[in-house]
Amino acid sequence: MDLLWDGIKEAFNLWIRGDAEIIEITLRTLAVSSLATVVSLVLGVPIGAALALKRFPGRRPLVALVNTGMGMPPVVVGLFVAIMLWRSGPFGGLGLIYTPWAIVIAQFVIAVPLVIGISLAAIQAIDPKLLDQMIALGANRLQLLWLIVREARLGLLAALMAGFGAVISEVGASIMVGGNIAGETRVLTTATVLETSRGRFEVAIALGVMLLVLAYLVNLVFTSAQQRRPA
Amino acid sequence: MIPPVMLISAYRSRLWVRLTLAGLVALTLLVLACRPAPPAPRGDLILATTTSVQDSGLLEALIPVFEAGVDVNVKPIAVGTGAALRLAEEGNADALFVHAPDAERALVDAGHAYNRHLVAYNDFVIVGPRTDPANIAGGTDAAMAFTAIAATEARFISRGDDSGTHKRERAIWAEVGIVPGDSWYAESGQGMGATLIIADQKLAYVLTDRGTFLALSDDVDLIPLVEGDPALLNLYSVLQVSPAKLGVNALAAVAWIEFMLSEEAQAIINDFRRDEFGRPLFHAAAGLQEAEVIERFAAQAADG
Numbered sequence: 001m002d003l004l005w006d007g008i009k010e011a012f013n014l015w016i017r018g019d020a021e022i023i024e025i026t027l028r029t030l031a032v033s034s035l036a037t038v039v040s041l042v043l044g045v046p047i048g049a050a051l052a053l054k055r056f057p058g059r060r061p062l063v064a065l066v067n068t069g070m071g072m073p074p075v076v077v078g079l080f081v082a083i084m085l086w087r088s089g090p091f092g093g094l095g096l097i098y099t100p101w102a103i104v105i106a107q108f109v110i111a112v113p114l115v116i117g118i119s120l121a122a123i124q125a126i127d128p129k130l131l132d133q134m135i136a137l138g139a140n141r142l143q144l145l146w147l148i149v150r151e152a153r154l155g156l157l158a159a160l161m162a163g164f165g166a167v168i169s170e171v172g173a174s175i176m177v178g179g180n181i182a183g184e185t186r187v188l189t190t191a192t193v194l195e196t197s198r199g200r201f202e203v204a205i206a207l208g209v210m211l212l213v214l215a216y217l218v219n220l221v222f223t224s225a226q227q228r229r230p231a
Numbered sequence: 232m233i234p235p236v237m238l239i240s241a242y243r244s245r246l247w248v249r250l251t252l253a254g255l256v257a258l259t260l261l262v263l264a265c266r267p268a269p270p271a272p273r274g275d276l277i278l279a280t281t282t283s284v285q286d287s288g289l290l291e292a293l294i295p296v297f298e299a300g301v302d303v304n305v306k307p308i309a310v311g312t313g314a315a316l317r318l319a320e321e322g323n324a325d326a327l328f329v330h331a332p333d334a335e336r337a338l339v340d341a342g343h344a345y346n347r348h349l350v351a352y353n354d355f356v357i358v359g360p361r362t363d364p365a366n367i368a369g370g371t372d373a374a375m376a377f378t379a380i381a382a383t384e385a386r387f388i389s390r391g392d393d394s395g396t397h398k399r400e401r402a403i404w405a406e407v408g409i410v411p412g413d414s415w416y417a418e419s420g421q422g423m424g425a426t427l428i429i430a431d432q433k434l435a436y437v438l439t440d441r442g443t444f445l446a447l448s449d450d451v452d453l454i455p456l457v458e459g460d461p462a463l464l465n466l467y468s469v470l471q472v473s474p475a476k477l478g479v480n481a482l483a484a485v486a487w488i489e490f491m492l493s494e495e496a497q498a499i500i501n502d503f504r505r506d507e508f509g510r511p512l513f514h515a516a517a518g519l520q521e522a523e524v525i526e527r528f529a530a531q532a533a534d535g
Contacts, residue, residue: 087321088323088477092478098275179306194285197282197422198447
């Protein structure tokens with residue numbers, strides 16, 4: 001237990017000293033995971049809405065596929081994204097492997113099924129009569145989408161938090177497509193793995209604590225937005 | 232008297248000559264200016280390497296010095312040597328810094344890499360719990376120690392990740408004709424640091440490189456038991472990936488190899504954390520042949 005305590009003390013030391021490397025890793029983690037979550041939200045919510053509201057052949061197998069994707073292991077995603085982005089792969093020419101962009105892509109692939117699946121469930125829960133009424137009143141597509149977002153607010157914020165939570169905590173994909181390069185692609189989770197294998201447990205614990213604090217603060221903001229009483 | 236028309240045409244023709252001459256001069260200058268200067272290495276260098284040089288911190292001591300001298304950004308990818316060689320084979324890396332001589336030679340023979348140079352050496356050590364259930368302490372024969380571990384079915388943790396260390400471990404098992412795999416033998420599937428930690432927790436024997444073991448010696452309660460066997464010599468080499476592969480940064484790879492063979496890099500390798508541990512983690516080996524290193528190693532082992 002001394003080790004855990006030392007680690008927590010080390011975390012505070014690193015914060016107070018404003019350790020440049022730790023701050024840089026923390027900011028990169030936040031930037032990469034936020035970007036991946038935002039992109040998955042922008043693409044995932046409309047897809048979720050379409051799957052929730054439209055009826056077409058093959059819809060059920062598609063929804064089942066999305067739901068399977070919600071439990072996709074990050075290392076498997078990492079492996080496939082790496083194969084695509086390696087020089088020997090079809091997108092090798094883009095030179096994205098071992099850059100933060102590669103991590104954003106992998107994290108997007110991890111987050112997007114979560115966002116689609118949860119927003120689908122949230123949007124499907126809206127009373128269809130409400131939508132019919134709005135259409136009868138002459139609402140255009142944009143107005144309709146805005147209404148859906150308002151009505152499914154709780155569920156969509158849950159989708160956002162689930163997506164962000166999944167990507168900020170994953171390590172398998174980040175290490176595989178990012179390479180855990182110091183100053184370039186090292187994020188909190190991959191740094192924790194490295195420090196553990198170096199036997200620097202205090203630093204590893206400190207990084208873990210920082211990850212938890214970061215995830216908590218971000219979720220606190222989202223939760224406040226989610227739980228705010230509608231005006 | 233020359234008719235004015237002819238004067239004009241003569242003037243015109245002179246103008247053309249002048250223009251042509253001026254154009255030629257300009258073109259020559261342009262060609263001279265554009266003639267490729269001796270190409271300078273730049274861009275990213277993907278260095279496929281092993282966990283031992285990352286976990287011990289050696290890479291972090293070498294890379295900034297290299298990057299200060301050239302316009303190259305090193306991207307070290309620390310994986311097991313098996314994975315590093317595979318990255319090279321597929322052209323997904325530019326240079327290698329690895330420690331599996333037989334596999335490296337095979338890679339060179341297959342045409343995937345070349346320009347192989349020995350840059351450092353240290354040794355593998357058989358470490359284990361203080362209780363030493365197989366009673367191997369003080370030995371200098373790795374094969375005998377492995378036989379004793381198998382005979383007493385003492386717990387042994389293997390890397391199991393096709394790394395250079397794992398390759399060496401398997402070579403020793405093969406030499407003694409034992410196929411480990413019973414309940415006393417387990418594979419961690421992880422890097423050297425993580426494997427030492429597991430062996431420490433499970434009171435098991437483990438084959439480790441000297442560098443990672445010293446770097447973790449404060450954190451694990453394992454002690455060196457068998458060392459000095461020439462079969463435990465650990466040779467680190469650098470190689471460049473064949474430029475025939477798509478997108479390989481050969482210029483940067485050549486610069487990296489030149490740097491690793493330089494006196495500056497060799498001094499960094501030789502002095503790396505030497506004061507901290509009272510002994511070297513790595514020995515410089517640039518310019519030496521394998522046979523010479525084996526001789527030196529035997530002499531050092533004899534000196535204790």
